[in-house]
Amino acid sequence: MTRIIETERLYFRELVDTDVEGVFxxxxxxxxxxxxxxxxIRTIQQAEDAIKFIRQQYIDNGVGRxxxxxxxxxxFVGWGGFKLITDLTNGRKDYHDLGYRFIKKAWGKGYATESSKAVVEYGFNELKLPVIYAIADIGNLQSQKVLKKCGFIEKEVFNYDSVPxxxxxxxxxE
Known part of the structure; x- marks a missing residue:
C-alpha cells in the first residue's frame, strides 16, 4: 500500500476494507x-459504509480522508487529511477541509499536530491548494490548539448543525 504522506512517527495511506475494525x-x-x-456508529456495517464512502471520494474528488x-x-490510529466539501457550509462550498480523528490510545502524543502539519504541507506543495479550511467546535480546545499550531487563523464563529x-x-x- 502506497504511503501518501509520511512523518517521523506516522504515515498516511488510503483507507481499505481491512481498516474496518480500526474505523469501528x-x-x-x-x-x-x-x-x-x-x-x-453502532455497527461494523456502518464502518464498512464509511470506508466505501471515503473510497468513492478518492475516485470522485481525487482526495479523501x-x-x-x-x-x-x-x-491504525485514526484518519486525517482532506475532504472536498461540496455542500454549502458557512457560505462556502467546493473547498478543501482539513480533518483528523484519532483513537483514544493515540491521544496526547502530538499526532494531531504532527499529522496536520504534514497534510498542510502536502496540500500546498503537492496539491497546490490556494487555501485550506478547517472547523472546530468552540468547546474543542484541543482541536483549536492543533489548528493554531499549524498556522490556521480563526476567522469567525458560525453554527454547524446548530452548534457554534x-x-x-x-x-x-509562496
Whole structure:
C-alpha cells in the first residue's frame, strides 16, 4: 500500500476494507464523537459504509480522508487529511477541509499536530491548494490548539448543525 504522506512517527495511506475494525473502534467511541455531533456508529456495517464512502471520494474528488498508521506498531490510529466539501457550509462550498480523528490510545502524543502539519504541507506543495479550511467546535480546545499550531487563523464563529464552531483558514503564501 502506497504511503501518501509520511512523518517521523506516522504515515498516511488510503483507507481499505481491512481498516474496518480500526474505523469501528474509532467511530464507535462516544468520547471521540464528543465534538462531532455525538452520534457514534453502532455497527461494523456502518464502518464498512464509511470506508466505501471515503473510497468513492478518492475516485470522485481525487482526495479523501486517509488512514493514519503508527510506524512503530503498524497500527491504525485514526484518519486525517482532506475532504472536498461540496455542500454549502458557512457560505462556502467546493473547498478543501482539513480533518483528523484519532483513537483514544493515540491521544496526547502530538499526532494531531504532527499529522496536520504534514497534510498542510502536502496540500500546498503537492496539491497546490490556494487555501485550506478547517472547523472546530468552540468547546474543542484541543482541536483549536492543533489548528493554531499549524498556522490556521480563526476567522469567525458560525453554527454547524446548530452548534457554534470556529471557522479557520490557512492561505498558501509562496
Amino acid at each position: 473502534s474509532l467511530d464507535s467511541d462516544p468520547e471521540v464523537h464528543q465534538y462531532l455531533g455525538q452520534n457514534p 486517509l488512514a493514519i498508521i503508527e510506524k512503530e506498531t503498524n497500527d 464552531h470556529y471557522w479557520y483558514e490557512l492561505l498558501n503564501i
